[in-house]
Amino acid sequence: METISLRPGGTGPTAGTFASFAMGSRPQAPSESTSKRLSSEDVIKYTKDFIVQFRERCSEMPVELATSPLEVVINDVNDDAMGDDTAAAQWGKKEAANAEKSDGKSDAKDWKDKPEVSSGEKSGKESKNSGSDSKKKSGGRVDLTPLPVGTEGAEIVKAENAWARGATDDAKTKTTRAIKGILNKITPEKFDRLMEQLLECGIDDAATLSETISIVFDKAIWEPGFCGMYADVCLRLSKELPEFPSGVEGGKPVTFRRILLNTCQEEFEGAGKARDELESIADPNERAAAAKRVKVRTMGNIKLIGELYKKRMIAEKILHACVTDLLGSPSSEPPEENVEALCNLLVTVGKELDASPKLPKQMMEMYFARLAALADETSTLDSRVRFLCRDVIELRKADWVPRVKKLEAMTLSEIHAEAAAALGISPAQTEEILFPEADGWEVVGKNGRSASSNNLAAMGGGKQSSLSGPYVAASHKAAMPTEKEKLKRDAQLREAARERAQAALVGPATPATSSEPAAAATGAMDAEKVEEKTKSLVNEYMQVADLKEAVLCVKEIVAGAKDANALAAMTKHMVAHVVDVSTEKANDLMAKLLAACVKQCGVSADVVFADLENTIEALEDIAIDVPMAPKLLGVMLARLIIEGALEAGTLNAATLKIDEGAVPTRRDFAAAALKELKKNGKVGLAEYVTKSGLDVKAALTGDEKFDGPLNAFLEKNGLKELC
Template identity: 30%
Template sequence: MEQEDSNAPSNSIPQDVILHKAESPWRPRREQNQTETDEDTKVTADLYKRVRSILNKLTPQKFQTLVKQLSEMEINTEERLEGVTDLIVERAIDIRGPCYCVAYACMCRYLVMIKVASTSKQGEYVNFRSILLTRCQKEFEKGKDCEKEIEERRKVIEETQDLEKREELCKELEISKIKGKNRSLGNIRFIGELFNLKMLTESIMHDCLFKLLGAKDEVSLECVCWLLSTIGNDLDTDEARPRVDQYFNQMDKIVQEKTISSRVRFKLQDVIDLRKCNWIPRGNPQTPKTLYQIHKEVKKEIQKRQIFLHQLKAQHKPKQERGKGAKGSRSQSGSEMGASGGWDVVGNQTTPSQGQSRESSRWRELHRVEIEKSSKTAPPTAKELTDEEMEKKTKTILDEYLHLHDIKEAILCVEELKSPSVMHTFVSSAVNYVLERSHIARNQTGLLLRDLVKKSVLSVPVYIQGLTEVIQYAEKMEITIPKIWQYFGELIGPMIQDGSVPLNFLRKAAEPLKENNKAGLLVAEVLHAASHREGHKKVGSLWRLSSLKWEDFMASGDVKKFIVDKKVEFTVEDDSETSTSTVFVSMEAIQDKLQHLLIKEKADNEVIFGWIDESVDDPNMKSNKFIRALMTSVCESAITGSGSSARVLPEVIKNRGDLLRKYLDHRAESELQALYALQALVHKLEHPQGVLRTLFDILYDEDIISEDAFNQWEKSKDPNEQEGKRVAIKQVEQFFTWLREAEDDVSDS
């Protein structure tokens, strides 16, 4: 046995050896990609969740805010852009959302310029418009596949011997047919609204109608009726009339043959009659309207809706496209569809499919030539608009503004008119256009004119010139419009309500009416309209600061009687009238007075403003007790009935919106106190079903209380505010689910 060599190296490893760790250890590529993919998937899922939330909350009142949020999201890959497009289209054509087609189409118009790098073609980009049109085309072509599927299922049903199973299959088939029909109708309506916004061309519409009429099934014929009802007036041009005549000859033939149900025959006949009446609807078609339109202008707004949709296209174009002629814009925007069904975006480098018709190829060639011409030709020098052109532009801008409530965009559109010599025509046209419309339309137009003057887009002399062009005929209009002076007051009132424009402009504006002794009448209505939002005290102060006198508008001998008759005493300094403001009034007395004014007297807002300004000092005005007293009184005045039959009158809350907004002033604590007051009120009323939910809906929609305040109220654990809280939370559970976006409901839609 050999001796062990003492110099041989030891095989044992020391226990304290520390192994070197690389800063970036090697991992299999599959694991690296998986980690990146998981993170990307998470971000994409979060994006889709936020988009669903926005679509859930989309209302005309919040349109601009929500679209802005959507456009600012990180839609930076082709997959995400396609996913967002799918969500929008699905919601637009959903059975529960056809009345919002206009809003979703407008949303698409705002997103039309989004583009991202293509994943399949390196160095190229895909844009929202092309993805949207491809999606709509696929949905349109699903009809054929659905028909084939239905036929196959019918054969299966006929071959099924089991009666119970057969009956079950029949029910499932009927449900599928109804869903398919609703999707087809929703998609067609959406396509029509996209055409009205110039995202689709006439050629696509003609091809859709040709295919639908050729199918001859009842669903397709209903789609024809919907499409022509939506876009027929725009499509029935001199150039296209021969083709449209062919459609209607075929429709008339189908009606005469009586091979389809009476219901669809009557729908076809209604559209035929509509064309005979120059596309002017006889009744009240169910078209998209804002909440204001539903409650205030149903009869008048319906007839003007198609005009709005026809004109909205010009203002929704990208800036570089604005100002082009109708034909040019129509041929250079939207897309073309060949006979084989290819919807290709104009301007994109795409290869036409082999089966396209000569007509579609000719249209495509015309578009190509026009695009090349426009790219080579320098834009013409802008020239000032004529009075007639300015009038048309004014109506277009106002229609978009009153529909979308986007005052910044409206101001931008007016700035782009760049026709200083006829800007007074913008004012006179705007006043004329909304004079006989709703109170909301007049007030909103007044706010727009005020902001245009504040931002120096319009000068005060130009505003007065345009205003006087209409006012000088006011006395003659009084015969047919008895409330003409009130209407003028609502239009001019916003100009003075915050003191941004010196009040003495009224002296010049009312000048044409002095001869007929109507100047004072106009001024009184203007002051009352301003007081309705700001209160007598503030407007009276503005009057006195302006150095105006009633003698400027009438004979001095008529002034005293006029002031009393027209209830404009607040314009005259009188210590006896204002002395009450120095007297302490208890909160109990304030609450009793508010109850009396709001519930018993149903006083105008300006009367309530005046009393508060005179009787409640600033510390009390901002106190929690005052806010609660005001909120309780306003909401009590809007509740009719008692017990289980109690319900809310929404118009009352809306009419008191200015009152609540002024004193809540979007302060977080005041809004929270207002919600506590509501909680206490419904608890006192023993929680009548639906009352609190209706109040929450109105306060949110009218922008009286913010989303943050509602969430703060829901999460509040204040021990002093828990009485009735649990029941109240239960009653508005769906409201908060809607606010947070009910993912389960959305996934089922």
């Protein structure tokens, strides 16, 4: 016989307990933990037949249940208090409705039986009632219940006129957006590249031209630190953009310069009116914010006018008209805003106005006499404005050199040069100081090589490739440093780098009693000292490739060398560096430096050729270890001949220095030199050969059994004219 549990929720071990309802809570899903807490003695079970016996007798609800406020009881009290949307109010109504439809035949059926609903019908009902039922059940939240297996979700259909960013914009709007995007990204470093993009944006009519000027003008006055750069933008656009016809018949053509100057003039003349309108704003906070905006626009416009004058886009008479208007009548004091604008204008263009040949000196003296009167203690101006006037007067007395440099847009090279000047060293040495090497890290390109192989070898047990064995992590002997320790370590590294950089120029620090500084000052550096300074010079030159800086260092070494033997140590190390490094880049840089040594630094050509000749004489042995040496030295000699540092005859002399038994080495050396002379020579190859007196047949003929005939070799190497 089937048993029925009186616990709410029906039969089964997972049904909920009556305690949750007795506490006034709503029906909840039964939990396994609550059912396990009830023992078999606490649960009373009745059979279905036993309960059916009371159906005829218990047809009305007892008074206690009819007036009970418990949510578990369905009565009129709970219906009125909780409404029809609650779960308790709907409990049991569905079963009663089904019973009425079946004419009372449902009494014999199990009350738990429910008709099965197909998946398609169920999904249709769910989609139909999703808009109302989901809101009632979840209070407006989206129902994330997964669809039944095998049911396809609603297909997303893209509308024909779906919204997309910029899809409905016209060509003018797209052009304006592109111009704003370019001006937002422009910097002195990217100026040329972005200006090309700006010119190709499609500024092809007067309306677009006016919009472009408005954008540039607003950027300039709201970013006064970049006014100089935006003045360059205006100068470039005024030169590149064409004229456009006027919209008025018989009117003047529309040009960039005319519209820009009109915009500046309207802003300048409207500043006073904008300040007068501030009085009509009742709210003090809004008035202060509006006053600040007016001041920023006024000062930005004045700064832009000054920068445009420095670019010769504004005539000098217009500038004097601005100064006169700002000073006002001599019989009255001008507004404080005008005096402040005048000070900013003179700071920007005062140096140019003082040096102008068109301006009489008496006019500038008159301007500054008026400023001196405004800066006097008897003036009614605010103290801040009076001190601004004094600052401009002092700036003129100091030849317009400011005590504190103002922040302006700079390129990376200008930033590096400023950092070098602050550190008191040459610009070429800022890289090591700003980015010191330590703890296995290195700057990319140091010495033309990478230390990654050494690091991998250290981590991988001496193996030079990550493919030759498993990766072994580096062992950490200490814990990660704290932030304070990192700052201390970085300061120490920078100080050490600075000391090394200074030592590379002036040599290691020695006591005052030492005679070495005095010897260097009087030109008494021996060969060892010269070689040490040359190593530092070459290493730095190979990193930064700054020929001008290298020439200055060479001149210092030449001036301090004790004698010709000491000076020869410098050129000897330069030639040896090419052989040691054995790269085309090092060969190219060193050839330029050696040519500059002869032509600009007073180094004798005989000294350079003597060191080169000694290396060429041992070229047969060098080529065994450095196969590229003959070709590199041949190219170096040819470039020195092309630059005029060495005579053409040195080619024949150098070739004869190579032993006759070293035919392949001599052949490679001579062929590399001749190809370089043909490629980059200032005269024809035949003329170089004639001047040098080179015996082409003796220099280039090899073993015909292995190397082939001479003519075939010349044609193969592009030297057919020497056949």
